[in-house]
Amino acid sequence: FFFPSVTEKNEAICTICLEYLTEPVTIVCGHNFCRACISQHCEEWEKGTRPELTCPQCREPFQKGEFKPNTQMNNILQKIKQLVIHPGKEPVVDLCKRHEEHLKLFCEEDGEAICWVCEKSRAHKSHTVVPIEEAAQDYKVKLQEALGPLRKELEEALALKSKEEKKPSEWQVKEKRTVITGEFNRLHTWLKEEEQGLLQRLVEEERETLQRLQEHVSKLSQQSSSLQQLITEIEKKCQQRDAELLKVRDRRSQSVKVQEPGAISTELKNVYKICLDMKEMLQRFWVDVTLDPDTANCWLILSEDRKRVRLGEKCQDLPDTPERFDTYPEVLGAERFTGGRRYWEVEVGDKTEWDLGVCRESVSRKGQVTLSPGDRYWALCLRNGEYETCTSPPTLLPVRVRPSRVGIFLDYEAGEVSFYNVTDGSHLFTFTDTFSGTLCPYFCPCLNTGGTNAAPLIICPVPAQAGGNL
Numbered sequence: 001f002f003f004p005s006v007t008e009k010n011e012a013i014c015t016i017c018l019e020y021l022t023e024p025v026t027i028v029c030g031h032n033f034c035r036a037c038i039s040q041h042c043e044e045w046e047k048g049t050r051p052e053l054t055c056p057q058c059r060e061p062f063q064k065g066e067f068k069p070n071t072q073m074n075n076i077l078q079k080i081k082q083l084v085i086h087p088g089k090e091p092v093v094d095l096c097k098r099h100e101e102h103l104k105l106f107c108e109e110d111g112e113a114i115c116w117v118c119e120k121s122r123a124h125k126s127h128t129v130v131p132i133e134e135a136a137q138d139y140k141v142k143l144q145e146a147l148g149p150l151r152k153e154l155e156e157a158l159a160l161k162s163k164e165e166k167k168p169s170e171w172q173v174k175e176k177r178t179v180i181t182g183e184f185n186r187l188h189t190w191l192k193e194e195e196q197g198l199l200q201r202l203v204e205e206e207r208e209t210l211q212r213l214q215e216h217v218s219k220l221s222q223q224s225s226s227l228q229q230l231i232t233e234i235e236k237k238c239q240q241r242d243a244e245l246l247k248v249r250d251r252r253s254q255s256v257k258v259q260e261p262g263a264i265s266t267e268l269k270n271v272y273k274i275c276l277d278m279k280e281m282l283q284r285f286w287v288d289v290t291l292d293p294d295t296a297n298c299w300l301i302l303s304e305d306r307k308r309v310r311l312g313e314k315c316q317d318l319p320d321t322p323e324r325f326d327t328y329p330e331v332l333g334a335e336r337f338t339g340g341r342r343y344w345e346v347e348v349g350d351k352t353e354w355d356l357g358v359c360r361e362s363v364s365r366k367g368q369v370t371l372s373p374g375d376r377y378w379a380l381c382l383r384n385g386e387y388e389t390c391t392s393p394p395t396l397l398p399v400r401v402r403p404s405r406v407g408i409f410l411d412y413e414a415g416e417v418s419f420y421n422v423t424d425g426s427h428l429f430t431f432t433d434t435f436s437g438t439l440c441p442y443f444c445p446c447l448n449t450g451g452t453n454a455a456p457l458i459i460c461p462v463p464a465q466a467g468g469n470l
Contacts, residue, residue: 011032011073012073012076012080014032014037015033015057016037016038016041017034020080021034023035023036023074025067025070026067026069026070026073027067028062028063028066029055029057029060031055031058033067035069038056041056042064042065046064094241094243094244095115096115096117096118099117099118102115103132103243105119105132106129106130106132106136106246107127107128108127108128108129108130108135109128111246113242113246114129132243133242135242136242139246143234143237143238144238146234147234147235150227151231154224154227154228157220157223157224157227160220164213164216164217165217177199177202180198180199180202181199182427182430183427282343282407283343283463285341286344286345287343287344287462288461288462289333289334289335289344289459290306290307290333290334290335290459291307291459292331292334293331294324295323295324295330296309296318296325296330297325297326297328298315298316298317298324299311299312299314299315299316300312300330302331303456306334307458307459307461308456308457309331309445309456310445310454310456311445311446311453323365325365325366326365326367327366327367327369328369329444329446330355331443331444332359332440332443333440333443335441336438336440337438337440338412338438338439340412340413341411341412342409343408343410344408344441345405345407345460346405346406346457346458346460347404347457347459348403348457349404349458350404350455351382351445351453351455352385352449352452353381353382353446353449354381354382354444354446354457355379355381355443355446356379356380356408356419356457357371357378357379357380357390357408357417357441357442358377358378358410358440358442359376359379359439359440359442360376360377360437360439361437361438361440363375363376363377372390372391372392377390378417378433379442380397380406380428387399387428389429397428399421399426399428400424401421401424401426402423403423403424404423405422405460406421406422407420407421410439412439415435416433417431
């Protein structure tokens with residue numbers, strides 16, 4: 001029960017109007033005033049000739065408007081006013097219904113509040129009896145302990161609900177649609193019928209996924225509401241009188257467990273199917289690429305089947321012919337292309353650096369080499385964990401899944417070189433240019449920085465089902 005002290009009553013008086021504070025506010029020195037009184041004090045200062053604005057009570061300087069509401073003082077004021085309005089009101093006292101005595105004890109065996117007469121009776125003589133304040137305090141502690149997990153569950157539920165609500169805005173359906181359409185355009189009319197069917201299924205799947213998201217968010221809202229209601233009930237119980245509180249002691253707080261059905265996936269099944277279809281179609285143009293030893297830098301070691309290339313530990317004694325790269329660890333494919341469509345894949349594994357692509361056969365093999373379309377190189381590279389285009393300036397590629405295998409598709413007549421992440425079936429980048437002359441596959445395993453990039457580049461074999469229109 002609240003019985004204000006003399007100090008609290010004095011602090012509740014505004015020193016300007018000498019009345020109880022109305023909308024109490026506190027300035028920087030800590031003194032409290034009515035909001036209207038201190039505002040009028042500031043206005044009078046602006047109209048007067050005093051050099052600075054000071055506290056009416058202690059004369060400490062402060063800035064106009066530099067005060068904030070005092071919620072605690074306002075609560076004290078409300079209670080003081082209630083006592084003034086009802087001066088004769090006595091605190092509620094709980095009495096024993098059988099003996100009309102104060103309920104000051106609590107029987108732990110029977111779980112009920114009792115008086116001193118009940119304690120002496122046969123019904124409670126052998127029972128464990130404690131002061132009611134002590135029993136109530138123990139139960140409040142248990143209720144407070146129950147509030148912690150409930151608040152945490154509520155926080156998790158609200159966080160999950162917020163995350164699910166944001167998914168539609170983060171879900172880049174338009175971007176996926178653009179990628180799909182672009183891929184079909186690059187593969188020309190022989191994919192048109194397949195494109196239309198897949199886009200239609202994409203729209204249907206989008207609608208179904210959004211509906212699942214809405215249902216998920218609705219369920220999370222219901223669970224959050226239940227948690228909030230339970231927390232409110234427990235907080236109310238903590239404010240009850242001791243005897244009333246202990247009447248419901250045996251009702252244990254029940255945790256509303258958030259049934260987490262798992263975040264709704266916004267990955268489109270048809271996108272994965274498209275990736276599979278793309279790979280099947282690209283396999284129609286798969287060619288058996290091998291390495292050309294006459295172009296290999298002297299530091300490179302080629303396997304006997306000319307499918308693997310890695311950096312050696314020393315420069316080999318090889319003839320310095322015009323075809324051989326003499327500065328960087330580079331090598332060309334033995335195959336030459338003057339038209340048509342070609343596709344091959346290269347295993348890059350866990351290498352930390354590499355360059356892959358296509359170049360014109362007539363590129364210079366001596367001295368400094370610049371990898372760019374302007375110098376007739378169309379290539380991608382891995383540097384410092386980032387995938388980039390070999391252009392000036394380079395374009396950083398958004399790669400969600402690190403590719404352990406890269407696919408390269410050359411469409412000579414369309415003037416395109418496309419790169420694919422075979423690991424997840426995604427499209428990495430497409431160069432668009434006008435080709436002339438003879439083109440070759442291009443490989444560079446890069447330097448072995450500190451022994452972390454010693455693995456070879458491996459040209460993948462042609463699958464048994466590959467082959468078709470070139």
